[in-house]
């Protein structure tokens with residue numbers, strides 16, 4: 001696959017993708033976690049690439065949200081889902097859900113979402129999810145006690161690339177190999193020709209080290225699992241709490257992890273612990289053993305009456321300290337006892353086994369002296385012996401554990417990926433549950449893709465039944481459900497603060513979610529597949545000549561464009577003076593009507609626009625149904641084919657009513673007639 005053919009993917013990203021094991025599969029599945037493993041690709045970028053790949057797969061031209069306000073509504077819709085995700089991964093993965101005009105894409109997500117909403121957002125599952133993150137590869141691992149060796153330049157380069165954590169050395173012959181074996185605990189020769197040669201040290205021949213990573217570099221697997229332990233345990237807990245089949249047996253995983261220490265070493269092996277402690281404590285144990293012997297001797301000397309013959313006394317005086325002679329003669333038994341105690345202490349303190357105990361004999365053996373000292377040479381030999389035993393045992397244990405972990409490696413990826421994907425599904429489920437969502441029903445023909453997109457087959461508009469926007473500035477439980485259906489081009493009139501803008505927002509949100517393939521916050525929604533959403537927010541005041549011209553140009557482009565669009569426009573009249581506005585809006589509506597677009601224009605100039613238009617423009621209205629405590633009570637659902645009275649008209653009417661009683665009604669009646 002040419003990765004650069006994916007929208008938004010350049011050469012650099014394409015190279016990064018090529019470094020993945022199976023980039024095609026990751027792109028096909030929209031697997032953001034797998035894509036983010038490409039070198040230098042952040043999860044955010046990975047989500048954008050995944051979206052690009054989806055668009056390419058569905059032949060989706062992109063750009064469904066055609067205006068800034070439409071982009072904002074999509075961002076809000078996404079935000080509603082993202083707020084309900086636990087993991088950062090899910091928040092990014094949700095970005096691969098986007099509004100598309102293509103039926104196959106919408107259907108694909110609808111099928112996924114239908115299952116997602118069935119997921120139970122159990123608090124225990126959400127709690128466990130908080131510990132799950134995509135697995136990370138350990139960085140900067142260095143293995144110092146082992147080296148690879150080869151005489152072949154090509155093998156050398158391959159081995160360096162495959163095992164960055166190991167030193168790879170060039171050797172010409174067995175002598176070089178022997179030399180290397182003196183510097184490393186283990187040398188792994190890659191060339192068959194070294195098989196069977198006799199060199200001192202731990203030298204093995206492994207011709208295909210890439211197939212035997214657990215033997216050659218078990219630390220790689222161990223540090224991977226050590227580093228990801230928390231995430232793996234959390235992912236296992238997610239599966240258990242959600243009662244979902246895990247990719248690997250959680251008990252087997254936990255058992256393997258319990259054999260691993262936080263730093264990637266093998267835990268829980270008594271013999272390895274004994275050998276490691278013995279190496280560490282060797283000098284201290286030798287010195288305390290000497291103290292034990294000296295204490296004993298000191299006590300013995302203190303209690304002994306020593307008779308010195310004159311000759312000995314003379315030689316003492318003449319030659320200096322020949323006390324050892326005296327010691328050996330007078331205190332031989334006590335000296336033996338002191339050494340025995342030193343050895344016993346030494347063996348006990350280090351927990352030496354029978355083979356190692358004989359070193360103690362030599363470490364504490366000498367002609368009597370005081371104070372007693374140990375022999376350095378056998379101590380050094382014991383140190384080497386213990387270190388070799390420790391390293392051998394550690395590497396055997398590492399290789400054994402790595403072999404068990406290698407069997408779990410691929411499943412561990414799946415386990416975490418499945419937990420993270422569950423979070424994505426749960427975000428959709430929580431959204432659908434919290435806002436009483438239903439799946440929208442698409443009617444009419446295709447908007448884009450899978451065949452011709454013509455105005456007739458794409459017509460149908462939308463019909464929202466009891467829609468409740470979660471984005472309103474009131475508590476969701478206080479939101480009045482809104483029914484609204486539009487087919488073709490219509491004006492929406494109504495009292496101030498009646499909910500006209502909120503109705504456009506609701507329609508935009510519902511339509512956007514529907515085109516994302518997701519459930520919508522309404523009792524029922526039927527809609528056609530729209531090719532694009534053009535939503536223009538209310539402009540803030542009259543525009544200067546330049547801004548006015550550019551806004552008109554936008555609408556010029558709009559009426560030229562593709563069929564099957566949904567156009568939502570909020571109080572366009574405020575861009576210029578009312579008389580001109582009405583004419584301009586009428587002209588735009590005529591063009592949109594001719595194009596078969598679905599459009600809702602919120603306006604206070606419905607009457608004037610209708611008068612200026614050359615076709616019978618439909619007008620819907622959000623009406624005031626009464627006054628309660630001085631506040632207008634409105635029916636939030638627009639009434640079809642009804643020009644709602646404006647707030648000024650309602651106030652004049654009220655004044656006229658009030659004035660009737662005191663006889664000054666004439667002025668207000670006159671005003672009222674002008675509406």
Ligand SMILES: Nc1ncnc2c1ncn2[C@@H]1O[C@H](COP(=O)(O)OP(=O)(O)OP(=O)(O)O)[C@@H](O)[C@H]1O
Nearest residue numbers: 473474478479480495496497498499500501502636
């Ligand atoms: N469906 C609803 N349920 C509950 N409250 C609503 C609903 N729709 C609107 N509101 C409330 O009414 C307020 C005003 O709504 P909105 O701004 O949509 O009115 P408007 O008709 O566009 O006003 P204007 O004519 O001043 O532009 C909102 O901020 C919200 O508090």
